[in-house]
Amino acid sequence: MKIAENTFGSKYHVDEKGFYGRFGGAYVPEMLYPNVKELQDNYLKILRDPAFQQEFEQLLRDYVGRPSPLYLAKRLSEKYKANIYLKREDLNHTGAHKINNTVGQILLAQRLGKTRIIAETGAGQHGVATATVCALMNMECVIYMGSVDIQRQAPNVARMKMLGATVVAATSGSQTLKDATNEAIRDWINNPVNTHYILGTAAGPHPYPDMVSRFQSVISEEIKVQLLEKTGKANPDYVVACIGGGSNAAGAYYHFLNEPDVKLVAVEAGGKGVNSGFSAATTQLGKLGIIHASKTLLMQTEDGQITEPHSISAGLDYPGIGPLHAHLYETGRATFLNATDDEALQAAYELTRLEGIIPALESSHALAKLGQIPFKPNDVVVLCLSGRGDKDMETYIRNLPNKIS
Amino acid sequence: MSNRIDQLFASKKTGILNIYCTAGFPELNDTLPVMTALQQNGADLIELGMPFSDPLADGPVIQESSTRAIKNGMSVRKLFEQLKDFRLNIHVPVILMGYLNPVLLYGIENFCKKCAEVGVDGVILPDLPMDEYESDYKAIFEQYGLHLIFLVTPETSDERIRKIDSLSKGFVYAVSSSSTTGKDKDMGNQQAYFEKLKQLQLKNPVLIGFGIKDKATFDAACAYSNGAIIGTAFIRAIENTTNLPAAIKDFIAGVK
Numbered sequence: 075m076k077i078a079e080n081t082f083g084s085k086y087h088v089d090e091k092g093f094y095g096r097f098g099g100a101y102v103p104e105m106l107y108p109n110v111k112e113l114q115d116n117y118l119k120i121l122r123d124p125a126f127q128q129e130f131e132q133l134l135r136d137y138v139g140r141p142s143p144l145y146l147a148k149r150l151s152e153k154y155k156a157n158i159y160l161k162r163e164d165l166n167h168t169g170a171h172k173i174n175n176t177v178g179q180i181l182l183a184q185r186l187g188k189t190r191i192i193a194e195t196g197a198g199q200h201g202v203a204t205a206t207v208c209a210l211m212n213m214e215c216v217i218y219m220g221s222v223d224i225q226r227q228a229p230n231v232a233r234m235k236m237l238g239a240t241v242v243a244a245t246s247g248s249q250t251l252k253d254a255t256n257e258a259i260r261d262w263i264n265n266p267v268n269t270h271y272i273l274g275t276a277a278g279p280h281p282y283p284d285m286v287s288r289f290q291s292v293i294s295e296e297i298k299v300q301l302l303e304k305t306g307k308a309n310p311d312y313v314v315a316c317i318g319g320g321s322n323a324a325g326a327y328y329h330f331l332n333e334p335d336v337k338l339v340a341v342e343a344g345g346k347g348v349n350s351g352f353s354a355a356t357t358q359l360g361k362l363g364i365i366h367a368s369k370t371l372l373m374q375t376e377d378g379q380i381t382e383p384h385s386i387s388a389g390l391d392y393p394g395i396g397p398l399h400a401h402l403y404e405t406g407r408a409t410f411l412n413a414t415d416d417e418a419l420q421a422a423y424e425l426t427r428l429e430g431i432i433p434a435l436e437s438s439h440a441l442a443k444l445g446q447i448p449f450k451p452n453d454v455v456v457l458c459l460s461g462r463g464d465k466d467m468e469t470y471i472r473n474l475p476n477k478i479s
Numbered sequence: 480m481s482n483r484i485d486q487l488f489a490s491k492k493t494g495i496l497n498i499y500c501t502a503g504f505p506e507l508n509d510t511l512p513v514m515t516a517l518q519q520n521g522a523d524l525i526e527l528g529m530p531f532s533d534p535l536a537d538g539p540v541i542q543e544s545s546t547r548a549i550k551n552g553m554s555v556r557k558l559f560e561q562l563k564d565f566r567l568n569i570h571v572p573v574i575l576m577g578y579l580n581p582v583l584l585y586g587i588e589n590f591c592k593k594c595a596e597v598g599v600d601g602v603i604l605p606d607l608p609m610d611e612y613e614s615d616y617k618a619i620f621e622q623y624g625l626h627l628i629f630l631v632t633p634e635t636s637d638e639r640i641r642k643i644d645s646l647s648k649g650f651v652y653a654v655s656s657s658s659t660t661g662k663d664k665d666m667g668n669q670q671a672y673f674e675k676l677k678q679l680q681l682k683n684p685v686l687i688g689f690g691i692k693d694k695a696t697f698d699a700a701c702a703y704s705n706g707a708i709i710g711t712a713f714i715r716a717i718e719n720t721t722n723l724p725a726a727i728k729d730f731i732a733g734v735k
């Protein structure tokens with residue numbers, strides 16, 4: 075396990091103050107300061123404890139089902155003229171990469187003596203992954219979810235409830251991921267002592283972006299081993315991932331960040347098109363600002379009010395981006411593309427028919443851009459298939475009736 | 480000229496009433512009428528909220544007032560327009576309170592300059608970290624004679640309270656309980672915390688805020704501090720009124 079490697083001093087990892095270049099930090103009101111400080115002071119100590127690592131590793135193996143397969147998608151490769159491997163996070167327990175982080179954070183919460191867990195969720199995958207580890211560890215669990223997302227991701231709401239979580243609707247703003255996160259943070263302010271907030275993406279105040287990235291870094295750790303075995307080389311030419319807040323991308327990039335021969339591609343949600351007024355492509359539309367206590371790129375009005383984003387995918391429907399990714403964008407280390415709602419739907423349909431895999435709408439955004447990356451025929455490409463599409467069946471059926479029936 | 484906040488605390492040591500109101504609320508052009516009525520009826524200090532779309536530390540009442548003010552067209556820019564000549568009539572100290580993002584986008588230096596130009600005395604930016612203030616912005620605030628006021632909570636360590644006191648100017652804002660604004664948490668258990676604040680003998684005066692809503696809670700807070708701050712209860716009192724001056728008069732009469 076490399077989650078506890080000392081990466082300070084690396085150009086692309088967090089620095090001692092919690093920044094990636096000019097992005098990051100912890101812009102929290104005093105009411106939240108002790109909670110965040112407790113995490114800052116303890117997270118690396120806990121992650122470095124061999125007993126913690128052993129427990130984390132064992133749960134990832136026996137409970138989550140890791141390592142997740144690295145699958146050479148032959149028909150997809152033929153179509154896009156490269157060797158395309160899918161990192162099958164969709165095969166994890168609960169159906170997405172989110173569980174890697176929730177397993178890590180629940181073990182951390184236990185070591186901090188917390189008895190109550192809260193989380194935000196967009197697509198519901200993080201909510202389900204949190205409710206799952208809470209059931210496993212017998213902890214009280216409250217999940218905040220935007221009212222709009224409760225509608226469009228109904229199967230996951232049912233799963234969370236069956237797992238014993240209380241699901242609270244966030245009714246302010248656009249009633250999506252941003253608003254659910256606001257409510258979770260307010261809950262944490264009101265319950266500063268007994269509660270741990272399991273944030274589900276590589277965003278929020280330091281140390282969350284770094285902590286979540288470390289828990290997700292198991293993805294790239296495995297890719298290296300698996301690729302070496304399959305191709306004789308540990309490094310691919312490309313790593314491609316979708317970005318909401320950026321946790322699956324952070325995990326897929328992590329051990330390649332300082333390997334300049336590995337090209338990193340990030341795909342944001344273009345919504346109805348970057349300039350349509352209905353988009354969540356933060357790097358294209360955002361300016362420097364503060365969202366959820368992190369200084370990063372942010373979609374906002376000229377008066378500094380946060381803009382309501384749009385994406386067909388609840389997990390990408392967020393007006394910010396994790397500070398690591400803002401830094402990768404600004405330094406040019408990663409290339410940022412975006413896929414529209416329609417392109418993502420088409421890509422989901424295509425993968426289903428080519429490979430017999432129904433992907434999550436979020437992951438479909440990454441798939442949608444395979445045709446726009448200038449691959450050479452021998453290139454080795456790893457695409458992080460962050461989740462499965464069960465939760466999105468209603469959307470798939472509604473939007474592609476003639477193709478599915 | 481010395482800062483109006485300092486003048487106030489030099490002349491009055493107890494029972495200071497600070498009222499918070501979101502700017503541009505209930506209607507866009509109510510900012511000045513609200514301030515005028517507050518001064519007339521004996522508020523000692525006025526805290527104007529600069530509305531933000533995502534106010535993390537606020538409960539539903541102040542959130543809704545912010546949403547409404549933004550819909551009305553309020554912004555940092557608009558607020559400075561409204562405040563252009565307010566010192567012709569308003570003499571009590573005025574503090575602007577808001578989240579960092581809109582101020583950052585406006586530009587910290589620009590913002591401080593504008594505050595000084597129109598006659599604002601202090602600023603509260605709850606999500607501005609102390610260290611960053613000290614290294615990047617303190618000199619600018621001081622250049623424009625603007626006081627930055629920091630918050631302490633029951634969970635803040637003594638050592639940190641000392642640091643906050645050393646960086647704050649004007650007063651220290653003691654949050655009564657660890658909560659978002661407008662939560663009805665019992666102030667009864669906070670005596671030890673208030674007592675501690677008193678014993679620490681801070682260099683700044685202390686005002687207590689969060690959960691102050693009527694005469695009983697105001698008096699209880701004043702027993703331990705130089706005064707108190709009322710926000711949510713005031714917003715509630717004026718949000719649906721058809722007679723703003725009368726509602727404000729009644730509200731303050733009920734507290735003092």
Ligand SMILES: Cc1ncc(COP(=O)(O)O)c(C=O)c1O
Pocket residue numbers: 170171196197198199200274275276316317318319320321322323388389390434436437460461462
């Ligand atoms: C399957 C899947 N992929 C991706 C995401 C986006 O999150 P992140 O950018 O943190 O990986 C989500 C979020 O809900 C998700 O469920």
